[in-house]
Amino acid sequence: MNEWLTIKEHIKTWVKEVGKEQLIRMEQPFQMKSKSSDIDLVTEVDEWSEQYLMDKIKSQYPHHAIMTEESGWHEGQAEYEWVIDPIDGTVNFAHRFPFFCISIGVKFQGETVIGVVYVPKIDEMYEAIKGSGATLNGKPITVSRTERLNQAVVATGFPYDRATDPNNNVNHFNAIITKVGGIRRTGSAAIDLCQVAAGRFDGYWELKLQEWDICAGLLIIEEANGKTFSYKQEKGYQVLVGNPAVFNELSGILNWE
Structure with a gap:
């Protein structure tokens, strides 16, 4: 559990850094291209964000496996696997609509044990460690009670x-x-x-x-x-x-x- 907490704190630091840069680059000209269809976009900011996160992970946890949206599977030898979406909501980002985020999950022995989602434009950090509850900007959250x-x-x-x-x-x-x-x-x-x-x-x-x-x-x-x-x-x-x-x-x- 202590190791998971350390990993989560690293993730929070890194996504804050990436999010800050995304907000700067969102207001500047950037290149984009289509993937699976004309409306499935990837920008150079997606690619930069993914590489930044991968470099941080490989530096701190060189034996961990990584799966990313843009570059796919990166082999590792440890029991950990990182699952990364550098910008979820790329179409929003490309249109400068503020609802996009960085999403990182970490699996241990095939089970997701850490989840962090950061929304840079509104500075919201969602996080969870398996068995420890979920928080938004450090405050506990729970699903609604709507019954109908x-x-x-x-x-x-x-x-x-x-x-x-x-x-x-x-x-x-x-x-x-x-x-x-x-x-x-x-x-x-x-x-x-x-x-x-x-x-x-x-x-x-x-x-x-x-x-x-x-x-x-x-x-x-x-x-x-x-x-x-x-x-x-x-x-x-x-x-x-x-x-x-x-x-x-x-x-x-x-x-x-």
Whole structure:
């Protein structure tokens, strides 16, 4: 546990440094390109952020494995694996919309034990160590107590291939929109997960997410007494989270379990 705490403190320092630079670079001209589709963007700031974090990890923990969004898998010999999204919400960042974040999860022997999500523009630091609860800027957080779906505010998103693959979440959205108090879309899965953990959203679901999108956030929700479900499919994970009551109602509509 002491080792996990030390790792978490390193992560918090590094993401603060990266976030500060991201805010500077967001206001300057930067290059960007498309990945899997015209709306799946990566910027030079994503790449710089990822390299900065990797250099810090390799310097401090040279034997740890690393999985990143932009450069993929980096072999390691230790029992630790870092899962990094240097900018979750790249489209937001590219449009200078403030909802983007840095998400880092750390696994030990295959289980996520540390989660940190930092939102630079509003200076919010979400963090959790397995078995120790979740916090936002150092204060404990817990999921909401909303019990009825028609009073709940939930979040979702849509995959990058939504124009070409009918499995694009539109049918689920249509099934849920008339049954909830409201639906929000921030454009960042990691931020959505953290809003559930903080009790701001009551639930969240999405399709075709990648491990770097959800690794940290799922742990943070679990440590905030929320329920989580994730299942890996061919094109990524389908994910459902929420407070227990809203989770159960959404699960009944989605029929994922």
